[in-house]
Amino acid sequence: MNKKIYFDYASTTPVDKKVLEEMIPYFDEKYGNPSSIHKFGQEALVAIDGARERIAEFLNCEAEEEFPYFSSK
Numbered sequence: 219m220n221k222k223i224y225f226d227y228a229s230t231t232p233v234d235k236k237v238l239e240e241m242i243p244y245f246d247e248k249y250g251n252p253s254s255i256h257k258f259g260q261e262a263l264v265a266i267d268g269a270r271e272r273i274a275e276f277l278n279c280e281a282e283e284e285f286p287y288f289s290s291k
Contacts, residue, residue, distance in 0.1 A: 224232075233241075244265060250258025252266050267281075274281035 244262065248258065248261045248265065250256065250260070250262040252259055252263035254260075270281040
């Protein structure tokens with residue numbers, strides 16, 4: 219058996235296929251800066267806020283207070 223094992227998860231990790239499927243539009247069509255006021259940016263912001271809400275619901279917490287979003291700014 220020749221199975222590969224990846225040990226550098228601090229550097230990068232594989233993306234779950236379900237996550238990749240959800241993200242493809244934001245790599246290809248809806249790639250705006252969520253801090254911008256133009257349509258592309260606003261679409262990205264709506265997506266981020268929606269994702270935060272979905273994650274917070276899954277974790278049974280409040281998205282705004284208990285699930286902070288940190289950007290590279």
